Amino acid sequence: MPELPEVETIVRDLRLKVLQRTFIDIWTDAEKLIKFPAFPKFKKEIIGLKVEGVNRRGKNIIFELSERRILLVHLKMTGHLLLGKWRKTGALWRSEVSGPMQDDPTNRFLHLIFWLDSGQMIALSDMRKFAKVELRKASEFYSSKYFKDLGPEPLSKSFSSKELGERIQKRKRKIKQILMDQSVIAGIGNIYADEILWQAKISPFRPAESLSFWEVEDLCSAMKEVLKKAVAAKGSSVSDYRTLSGEKGKFQEIRKVYRKEGERCPKCGEKIKRQKIGGRSAHFCPKCQK
């Protein structure tokens, strides 16, 4: 699931590879992925635009293009971007280079392809076709409700436990749900919510407003620490996420609780439990998370 660390990894790699490149053609077999404008117009408009910047906001990938346009990509659950070269053989696209692009089935769900003037291609592989792709005028996008409603970036230097406290106090929902609310903090999903709460020794069931000053401080530092470690590990590939080159991240190897029901807590040895909170699985240690 691409959350902040996964999207950050993709954005950093894109910056190294596609700056100053121009889109020369696109293809899709799933026009519904393009939410705005409708596919024929999207295709006509993006051809000839140059990539001048690539940024991340929450879980959103924002390509800054020439003509003051932006290309927005949200990968949702099973989407990931790949950079490479493919050839169409029958119904499916086959990578021209061997390795994970060819061998890993996760990298074979190509539903949208961009050709660049460098000869490289950017492909969106998305088993469930939930991803969102939009081409908009930058001014309209940055002033949109969608963009303005995103909460602060947890890894920005200015994000402090004071701000976190202000944003979660008086909120009655469970802290796990608050952490995943993109309008409270941007970029955290199920994996990192569970990992952060374990690290901070806070139960996912606690009403957000019940956290003490010190617990908010612990939560804030756990958040920064876990997310930074995950970025350094190039994200988590528990299931579908892959890097631009089609490889798995490494954070799943060092995660402590997410999808580890029945295993031992690394801190106290108690068995990790799994329980639904608002329809989502929460993984936690019932002994050391209070």
Next chain:
DNA sequence: AGTTGTGTTGAAGA
């Protein structure tokens, strides 16, 4: 072989 679990977001319903 049908059922369930998977998680992000936004919309709809309570």
Next chain:
DNA sequence: ATCTTCAACACAAC
């Protein structure tokens, strides 16, 4: 306002 449910979609595991 705040919360819950569902839909979008497709596959693996049971």
